Amino acid sequence: MEPLSFKLNTVRDTPKDEHLYPGSSMCAGCGAQTMIRLFLKVIGKNSIVVNAAGCMTLLQTYPLSNLSTGWLYTAFACAPAGAQGIRDALDSLIDQGKIPDEKINVLVLTGDGAAYDIGLQSTSAAMDRSLDFYYLCYDNEAYGNTGFQESGATPYASKTATTPVGRVNDIGTLKPKKDLFEIWRAHEPSYLATISPAYPMDLMKKVEEASHLKGPKMFIGFASCPTGMGFDPSLSMRVARLAVETGIWPLKKYAHHEITHTILPKFTPVEEYLKVQNRYSHLFNPKNEEAISRIKEQVLLYWKKFGIVPKSNSHS
Numbered sequence: 001m002e003p004l005s006f007k008l009n010t011v012r013d014t015p016k017d018e019h020l021y022p023g024s025s026m027c028a029g030c031g032a033q034t035m036i037r038l039f040l041k042v043i044g045k046n047s048i049v050v051n052a053a054g055c056m057t058l059l060q061t062y063p064l065s066n067l068s069t070g071w072l073y074t075a076f077a078c079a080p081a082g083a084q085g086i087r088d089a090l091d092s093l094i095d096q097g098k099i100p101d102e103k104i105n106v107l108v109l110t111g112d113g114a115a116y117d118i119g120l121q122s123t124s125a126a127m128d129r130s131l132d133f134y135y136l137c138y139d140n141e142a143y144g145n146t147g148f149q150e151s152g153a154t155p156y157a158s159k160t161a162t163t164p165v166g167r168v169n170d171i172g173t174l175k176p177k178k179d180l181f182e183i184w185r186a187h188e189p190s191y192l193a194t195i196s197p198a199y200p201m202d203l204m205k206k207v208e209e210a211s212h213l214k215g216p217k218m219f220i221g222f223a224s225c226p227t228g229m230g231f232d233p234s235l236s237m238r239v240a241r242l243a244v245e246t247g248i249w250p251l252k253k254y255a256h257h258e259i260t261h262t263i264l265p266k267f268t269p270v271e272e273y274l275k276v277q278n279r280y281s282h283l284f285n286p287k288n289e290e291a292i293s294r295i296k297e298q299v300l301l302y303w304k305k306f307g308i309v310p311k312s313n314s315h316s
């Protein structure tokens, strides 16, 4: 696979072409769509999207399409296997001289349900085989397309359709969010990064950097989700930005055996992030104060591991 032929230094270098067109059936303010739009701007039209079941299935409602790229729909479990088939078919056709020998990217697109849970095995196998592909997980931290049920990505103390508050406990989800970054990192992919729609240059630079590498190029993106997380669509980028500023969603990359944090948090108090989302509204009942303290502890514990601590008075 050839690397991209342009370099992204400033926002002015952003490719003008659009490959995700407006007018989709997604919810207003969907952060996942912004991420996909930016991602496709970098890898370009010469791409085939292999889309596992999830919210973004609705980018293609036959006979209409919001994408300028090729598209293959698969079940939850097997998008990376579909990507392997596409990659092999393209390489074989190129070898036989039946199609031009030019760069065609294969991009797996899944929600967190497929990435963290149902499709984890086939993703593991694809990385094990060093499949040359991109993988973008738009992580809205629940099964958004079917009514926001708990997934392996759902964070502690958020309420979902299957972890309602008051029936079994007052907290909502009791388990911590699965650490997919570390699970994927154990496979030593060529490139691994977290991204956010609220940090477009960070996102696009990472995709551009990954394009120079052969093998699995893995991305986990924070998908601010007004419908499931419970906030006004106009706040979508604010929620995505607060996730990074509070330290809850670290922006980082793993390449050449090294983890680098690309944007450092301001350690804005986590309450600022929690209070704008209905899925956390129960935490502001005084009897649930302990749950907020636990979230803070977990955030600080994460950053302490990397020797990054808040200045006094922040994150209190």
Ligand code: SF4
Binding pocket: 026, 027, 028, 029, 030, 031, 032, 033, 055, 140, 144, 145, 223, 224, 225, 226, 227, 228
């Ligand atoms: S449910 Fe959430 S992630 Fe799915 S399309 Fe709507 S806003 Fe986007």
